[in-house]
Structure formats: structure tokens, C-alpha cells
Amino acid sequence: MNIENTQVQMRKGILEYCILHIISRGEVYASDMLEELTSAKIMVVEGTLYPLLTRLRKAGLVDYKWVESSSGPPRKYYTITESGRGFLMELSATWDELVSSTQQIISLNQNGNTSS
Amino acid sequence: MNIENTQVQMRKGILEYCILHIISRGEVYASDMLEELTSAKIMVVEGTLYPLLTRLRKAGLVDYKWVESSSGPPRKYYTITESGRGFLMELSATWDELVSSTQQIISLNQNGNTSS
């Protein structure tokens, strides 16, 4: 019951949302995503990202194409599918609802009234 | 990859935060918590709540005492410990950070600029 573990648990399902959102904004490959997530202070490692991308693809939410790189092996550039956009909207609603629900709980004080 | 499953995943770790917060506000027993969580639209079932309470107790974050009930078997009334208050503050910081990070990701549009 340490805080590191809780951080891991809390991000479950949210990574999926964030990554699908990043892909929805334009073609990116894994390192682009890692960079953006890191800059938002969401620490993600390859072993998390790649399996997630595979899941998204198998579910038909994203697609990819190989693109040659001038320095190194070719890269998988991901794009979102129509089905993916629909799912992203559902994820968005789910996230908003979760934030709203949590806010409702933690905004109550000892007397059960809302306060600041 | 259905939305119901994602809802389950998204709440992982957050239940712990919500429940510890509820307990921090005063003595409650399981049914009180279920009622409050349900009213905040966080659907939780006994099979989730009781093991979580046991985990919290084993970690020394909460304590409980048996209280006789006028109708039915005695109840475990939970209270937060000092150690629990410390952990709650950490959870709070973790949650705030996660919300902030997610907000940063999803507030970006196609051009990579912030917009509404």
C-alpha cells in the first residue's frame, strides 16, 4: 500500500484515453507519444505503450503505416479510425463523469456539506 | 475493448482515494459508504468494497470498532488513523496531478496548441 503502486493503479484506463487522444490529433509514432506524455508528467515506458497500441489496433480503433526513417529502422505511424473517434468520445464522457463523481466525494467536509 | 471495461479500469485506485476520504470525514460502516458512492454515481458492489476495507486496515490506514445495531448483526464502524491522513494527502496530490496531466493532454488540438 505505497503511493507508487496507487499511481500505477490510478492511471489504468486513462493512458488509453490519453494515447487515443494524441493519435486523434495527427500521425504520430511511439516516440512522439512518449515525449508528449512525459512532458505532461505522465511517466510511461515502452513495455506499457507498445502493448497498448497493439490492443488499440486489434480493436480497430487505430491504424498504422510503416514509414522509412532517415536514421534508424522504419517507424509505425498511427492514425485514428472512424470507430476510434466514436470510442474516444465515449472515453471522454467516461472520464468527465469520473472526475465529476470524484469531485463530488472529495468536496464534502466533515458535516456532509459542500464547502471549499 | 468495450466502454464498460474501461470504466472499471479507470476507477482503479480512485476508489481507494474516495473511500479513505469518506472515512476521514467521520465514523461510517460499509453500507454508509456504498450509499454515498452510489449517490455520486460511482457504482460499487460489496465484493469490491469489503476487500478494499480489509486492505486499508491491514495497511494501518484505518481502524474500526464493532458497534451493536438495533436491527441486524453488529457493524464495523471505520475511522481513519494518523497514518491514514498522511496517505490521504498523498493520494490527493496524486489525483490532482493525474487530472492536471490528463487535462494537459486532452486540451491540445490538432495543431498542438492549447484551445477550447
Next chain:
DNA sequence: CTTAGTACTTGGCCATACATAGTACCTTTT
């Protein structure tokens, strides 16, 4: 050819939420 760097893959581990079934105690009914 060897070394280093980049990109992607895979297998196993762990913690949490949940479904389900079960135990124990109390009150009410007959």
C-alpha cells in the same frame, strides 16, 4: 566486422475490481 543507437516485440508478474458463493448474526413470523 564490431559497436552503438533506435524502434518494436514478447513473456511473465502483480495489484485491483468484480462475480459468486458462503458464513454469522439478528428479527420476525408461525
Next chain:
DNA sequence: AAAAGGTACTATGTATGGCCAAGTACTAAG
């Protein structure tokens, strides 16, 4: 008093997703 029903808590097994760690494959530089 025995049976029936409700309340509170417990225990077991499953599925999922994040993560570690090791591994593969391709390219460029020495």
C-alpha cells in the same frame, strides 16, 4: 421454539492493464 428473511461481513477465483526485463531487427558510425 423452529423456520424464514434480512443484514453485515468473508472468501475464492477470474480478467484486465501497467510494468519489468529480455530479446529481435534494422541502420549508421568507427
